[in-house]
Every structure is written in structure tokens, then in C-alpha cells.
Amino acid sequence: MSSQNPEQRAEQGADQLPAQAEEERREQPVARTGMFGAKTTGDTSGYGRLVVRQSPKVTAPRPYGGPGGAAEPGEFDEIADELERALPDFGDAIERVVVHRGELTFFVRRERLLDVARTMRDEPSLRFELCSGVSGVHYPKDEGAELHSVVHLLSITHNRRVRLEVTCPDADPHVPSLVPVYPTNDWHERETYDFFGIVYDGHPALTRIEMPDDWVGHPQRKDYPLGGIPVEYRGAEIPPPDERRSYV
Amino acid sequence: MSSTKYTEYDAYAAEEAAASGEKQGRVFDVGGQDWDQVVSGAEDLGDERLVVNMGPQHPSTHGVLRLVLTLDGETVDDCRVGIGYLHTGIEKNMEYRTWTQGTTFCTRMDYLAPIFNETAYCLGVEKLLDVTDQVPERAQIIRVMMMELNRISSHLVAIATFGLELGATTVMLNGFIEREYTLDLFEEITGLRMNMAYVRPGGVAQDLPSGALSKIRDYLDRMPKRILALRKLLDENPVYLARTRDIAYLDLTGCMSLGITGPMLRATGLPWDLRKSQPYCGYETYDFEVATQDTCDVYGRYLVRMQEMEESLKIVEQCVERLQRVKGPVMIEDKKIGWPAQLAIGADGMGNSPRHIAHIMGTSMEALIHHFKLVTEGFRVPAGQAYSHIESPRGELGAHVVSDGGTRPYRVHFREPSFVNLQATPAMAEGGMVADVIAAVASIDPVMGGVDR
Numbered sequence: 011m012s013s014q015n016p017e018q019r020a021e022q023g024a025d026q027l028p029a030q031a032e033e034e035r036r037e038q039p040v041a042r043t044g045m046f047g048a049k050t051t052g053d054t055s056g057y058g059r060l061v062v063r064q065s066p067k068v069t070a071p072r073p074y075g076g077p078g079g080a081a082e083p084g085e086f087d088e089i090a091d092e093l094e095r096a097l098p099d100f101g102d103a104i105e106r107v108v109v110h111r112g113e114l115t116f117f118v119r120r121e122r123l124l125d126v127a128r129t130m131r132d133e134p135s136l137r138f139e140l141c142s143g144v145s146g147v148h149y150p151k152d153e154g155a156e157l158h159s160v161v162h163l164l165s166i167t168h169n170r171r172v173r174l175e176v177t178c179p180d181a182d183p184h185v186p187s188l189v190p191v192y193p194t195n196d197w198h199e200r201e202t203y204d205f206f207g208i209v210y211d212g213h214p215a216l217t218r219i220e221m222p223d224d225w226v227g228h229p230q231r232k233d234y235p236l237g238g239i240p241v242e243y244r245g246a247e248i249p250p251p252d253e254r255r256s257y258v
Numbered sequence: 259m260s261s262t263k264y265t266e267y268d269a270y271a272a273e274e275a276a277a278s279g280e281k282q283g284r285v286f287d288v289g290g291q292d293w294d295q296v297v298s299g300a301e302d303l304g305d306e307r308l309v310v311n312m313g314p315q316h317p318s319t320h321g322v323l324r325l326v327l328t329l330d331g332e333t334v335d336d337c338r339v340g341i342g343y344l345h346t347g348i349e350k351n352m353e354y355r356t357w358t359q360g361t362t363f364c365t366r367m368d369y370l371a372p373i374f375n376e377t378a379y380c381l382g383v384e385k386l387l388d389v390t391d392q393v394p395e396r397a398q399i400i401r402v403m404m405m406e407l408n409r410i411s412s413h414l415v416a417i418a419t420f421g422l423e424l425g426a427t428t429v430m431l432n433g434f435i436e437r438e439y440t441l442d443l444f445e446e447i448t449g450l451r452m453n454m455a456y457v458r459p460g461g462v463a464q465d466l467p468s469g470a471l472s473k474i475r476d477y478l479d480r481m482p483k484r485i486l487a488l489r490k491l492l493d494e495n496p497v498y499l500a501r502t503r504d505i506a507y508l509d510l511t512g513c514m515s516l517g518i519t520g521p522m523l524r525a526t527g528l529p530w531d532l533r534k535s536q537p538y539c540g541y542e543t544y545d546f547e548v549a550t551q552d553t554c555d556v557y558g559r560y561l562v563r564m565q566e567m568e569e570s571l572k573i574v575e576q577c578v579e580r581l582q583r584v585k586g587p588v589m590i591e592d593k594k595i596g597w598p599a600q601l602a603i604g605a606d607g608m609g610n611s612p613r614h615i616a617h618i619m620g621t622s623m624e625a626l627i628h629h630f631k632l633v634t635e636g637f638r639v640p641a642g643q644a645y646s647h648i649e650s651p652r653g654e655l656g657a658h659v660v661s662d663g664g665t666r667p668y669r670v671h672f673r674e675p676s677f678v679n680l681q682a683t684p685a686m687a688e689g690g691m692v693a694d695v696i697a698a699v700a701s702i703d704p705v706m707g708g709v710d711r
Contacts, residue, residue, distance in 0.1 A: 110642050111642060113643075139514050140519075142673050143517065143673045143678065145658040166535075169535055169536065192515070192517070194515065194681065197680075197681050219341060219342060
């Protein structure tokens, strides 16, 4: 069925995006509506009533494989095995394991994040001695786990990478700080607090880092508009872009 | 209305008007945050300590960086770093543009290493699209060549500004003039000297213009001598050695716990270079050495940067040799992803090539549809997340790319090496002399555009 024509082949390839069972997809929360994301009259695409649902939360089956693929047991299985051995209640600490695009992600329960990170760093067979920082992601539709704090770990000893993901609800945005284990996370956690409002318990001085100290709101959250802040210039105030005159 | 002719323009009119009681805008000063507390806290101690606010507009802080130093005589007792003065919300803006337009934003983060920002981002997008293997070989070679040229220009600025901050204008002038030649190459190839948005998801924006290779060859002939001249100026210079040797010591343990990568890490003796250890863009096929020193000080970091420039020249040479052999497209063949425009540099700058316009307007309806869909709406990226990492001139540059399956990034976060490495300033500066703070900051080589994003 594969065509020789590159254009046709590309089209067929696009149809073969990761398939999901229709009913499984329909259960997922809505990620966005419309095509271009325009909320008002800007959408001329005719796709205004399109509903795009979030991808289902998957758990990767064994074997996890390695960065090259998941056909046979690889280094990801080694990492998981070693962590399971070093952490007796692995099943309690790790909610699920995802292998996607050659990357291994452990979803860690937030109460156990410090344990897991310490084991990852100190266990000689794991030895993730370098932390590549924290990145926050806001999923407003992911009820009970709106805020995600994503940590990338690097093992120079074994030349491997792994990702730890922790979630917390918007109503209780607390995640334990990793500064005691990885001091480099000092600024990263301040940044994520600044942009997402995730409070890192145990951080030595959790203050804003990029925005001014008296700033209201956390700009990288999805409910925070782009622009929308009046600009003061030489005593005059210029309204935010979304409130300026429009011809609609 | 006042005249705009400069001979009639009164520069003091506004101030005079203000003095005579007219309404004036808000006055900004260097106070704010907990500055008053810091000052009064030091006053209460009643000792000889002095709190100095260095920056954010100090010429030797390498950009808009604020250092709050507590001094006991000439010794730094306490050092705190304040950043955020150049925060421009690049990551937020990228969520409102298509995946391809993202390169235009992220190229402006670390403005001395734009090609690296673009490549890190594009590798992340390609990983999510699962098309890493389909990027044409020629595009990968061009990427490598551009990155290595960019590494040279970035290191030249690092060394040049470093000289300037220590008071040596000769180093500055020499470094910047050589950088100009590198930027000329960028202009020749991409049309822009900085912020090129040249690397795109799926390949690069356009192929090399004719004659570019011979210009690069001229550059390759010229540069080794120039780097040697810089080395002659600095390597054994007693003044330079006195300012850099055993200054701002940070060993491997410190680097590991603070997450420091790049030349600072390699100056502790650990040959950790992502180009070798976790190769991307085909770096495993190039022949080069990882520069290391074991002195853990400013001088060692300088030597690492010098050697890296020489190694980069070697890589560029291999790229030129390959580019002569390897022909073919520079953008992924998949028409659903590859940017359709065949850009060309015309008399009025870069734009769509007349051939492409004729093709989409005259002969192919399907090409027109693809062009329209890709340019207005962009391609879709399957939901998921990916972390791509490359060795930028300052260390590990990572891009955490998250997609919800739409035509725009759901979230892009950059792990900027400048941001991470700058955290080491207190560790290197406290207990030393105040003059060495400047050397410490300069040896980190932070770019505030990258720190604040």
C-alpha cells in the first residue's frame, strides 16, 4: 500500500499517527477547542467547533527497551530494575512509567520525590549525579494534577538520562524541594515557582527570580494571558494589546 | 508640536518642564526588593562591612546582571546574584506561535549563540515528530558547520569581553574583529548576522548560496593565525596570568552539585562533551578532541575555550569537505512537515524564490494547498514530551518540548547553561577579592538574554 510518490507517502504517513481507540479518546478531558485557538471572531477556519481531547495517560509495558527502541530489554529496564531493587516500595513511589520517543519518564508521587531522587543520585548502579533542572507544565484540564514539575536527570557515570515527573493539584500546589539533593535546583525551582506558582517545600529561599518581587500572578500558567498588562511609559499608560482598539 | 530636526531639538526641555512642576513619569532608581533591609542590616552590625550594589548596569557585569556584594575591606564576604532584568517571556510567546515560528523566538535567547538555541529546539521538535532519521544529511552537515562557526564567534566574544572587563582593550578589539568575519559568513549564508532563525524543524531554511564555501575556506585559512595571535597575546602574559591563575576556583564536586557544564566543567579535568558522549546531528562521524584542563580556575577555562575554537575549525574543515560531496535537499522530504518555501536571496534580501512562486501559483494546486496550510496553520506534532540536549558554547543547552497534539507548542522550556552556571558566582567569589568577582563572572561567560529568556 506504500506509494513510491514521496508526496503520497507523506500523506499516508500522516494518517498513521499513533492510533488511539475511539472510546478511550472520548473519555479524556478536552485539551482545546477550535483549530487556531482564536477565542473570538478571529477564527475563519470553519473548525470553530472542533474539540480536541487530551491524550490518554498511558503506562508503558515491559520491556522498556532503551533510547533506540523498545523491542528488547535495554538500559531503561536496567534503570527500572535497579531502582526497584534500591527502593523496596517502588510501586508505591512510582505511579507509572512512560517510555516515549526514546525517553524514560517516572511519574513519582510527590511525597516520595526526595527518596527517589536521593536513591537515583546515591545508588552506584544508578548514579544520576547531575540534574538538568526543573521545568513546569500547566495542564488546566488535568483535574487533580494541574501542575507538573518535570526534572531531568543525567548520569555522567553511565551516560544515561531519565525524567522524573511530579504532579500537584492547583488547590494545593506543593512539591518537595530537591535542593537538598541537587543544589543546582535552587534557581530552577525559584523560576518554576515564579512562572507556575508551584511551592517547593524545603527550598532555602523561594522568591521570584525573573519577574519583579511585587508581581501578581504566575505568567506561564495557561490561564494567564499573553500580554494583558498595561505598559506605563513616561507617565502615560498604554493598554494591553488585547484591549486596544479593534475593527471587529 | 516640537521640531524633530536635531539642530532645533532641545534635549533638556523635558527636564526643565519637570523642574517647573509639570507632571512627570514614575522615577526609577536602583532600590527596591529588600535592598533597604540589606543596608540597614549591615548598619546595625556596626562593623566595617560595606554593601555594594554592582550592576545591573555596570560595564563589567557582562550584561544586566546585579550583584549585591558585602565587602570587608577588599574581601567579598557575601555575594548575591540578582537576575531577571532581561526577561522577555520568550517561552510564553512560543506557545502562541506555530512550531516553525518558534525558532524565530528562541534564537533570541542566548544572542551570542543563536544557532545553538535553534538547533536544540528543532531537535526537540523532530524527536517529538519522530523524524530525527529523516532529516537530510546535507542539512545535518550545514547545522554542524553553523554551530561550530557559532561556537568560535561566541568564544571570541567571551575572551574579548573578558579582556575588556579586566582592562585590556587590545584583546577586546582583536576578539571582536575576528568575530566580525564569522558574522560575515553568517550573513552570507543566512542573510542575517544574529538571530537568524536558520535552523528549522526538518532541516535548515535554505541551502548555502553559491560561493559560500570558498568564503568559508578563506576564513579557515585566516583563523588559525588569528587564534595563534590571540594566544601569543594572552597565554603567557604575566598580567593576564596574575589576574586569572588560581582565581575563582571551582572543582568537579562543586560543578556536579551546582549542575555546571561546558568549559567550566572541562576545566576541572572531566572530558564531558555532549558532542562526544551523546552525539547528535552526526557529531560521532567527525574527528575532533575534547579540550580539558585540570586547573579549575579562570585561566583553565580560558585555555579550554581557546582549544575548543581550534577544534571547531577542524570540524568546519571536515564539513566543507563533506558539503562538496554531499548534495541533495536541506529540508525533510515529508511535505506535511517541511517548510514549503524555497527561499532565495534576491536584490532586496531573503524571500521566496521566483521558481517556487511560479510552481505554487501556476502549476500545482496541491503545492499551493500545502504552502497555505503549513504557513498559516503549521504542522501538527503528536502529543508528548521530549528533551533534546546539545553542547552549546556555555554547556548543556536543553529544550523540554511538550505538545498536546496541536499546531503550536504546548510548552517549551529551555535549560539554559548561562542560567545554571551563573548560580556558581557566590561559590567562586566569596572569600576572594572584589576585583576577582569580575574575573569569576567573566569566566562563566553568562549571556543575560539566555539567563532571563
